[in-house]
Amino acid sequence: MIPLKIIEDLKESIIWAPSAGNLQSRKFYFVTNGEMRFDLAKAALDQQFIVEAPLVVVACADLEASSVKYSGRGKELYGIVDTALSVQNMMLTAYEAGLGTCWVGGFEEFKVKEILSIPENLRPIAIVPVGYPAENPDPPTRKEVHEMIEDVP
């Protein structure tokens, strides 16, 4: 079980992420229901670790809201960016609280929408299982700084 206070901190971190025009074109489902977590894992190409997490967050972009002010760019990009920034905030807050998370992007969108009765205007962007890590794996590799960043003096 994740303490309620930590869940509240996760939610708070979500709402404070920046967003295009402060439209906050995003919506999050906090799923603790066991049957739904099972169904979400199935929709996510049977990635079973999703069921094991006591909390599964489904992050959605509100493409309608983001397109009202920013038309094509809003619809194709800003809503998704708004959502991703909130997810990153939440992941960092979770880490600080000793929790583990994983951004799961491999899933069938229509199935996830069906499971949670997600309205037409919302597009699921990420499924994020949240729980206490069972192990402490070695950190993954990264490209070198110079490979990813170009200084332009």
Ligand SMILES: Cc1cc2nc3c(=O)[nH]c(=O)nc-3n(C[C@H](O)[C@H](O)[C@H](O)COP(=O)(O)O)c2cc1C
């Ligand atoms: C857009 C996106 C989609 C991802 N989809 C999955 C996924 O479906 N399953 C999974 O186990 N991890 C997924 N990941 C997690 C990455 O595999 C992970 O972030 C990467 O291997 C680096 O590891 P780290 O996050 O521990 O640094 C995804 C990450 C991103 C950003």
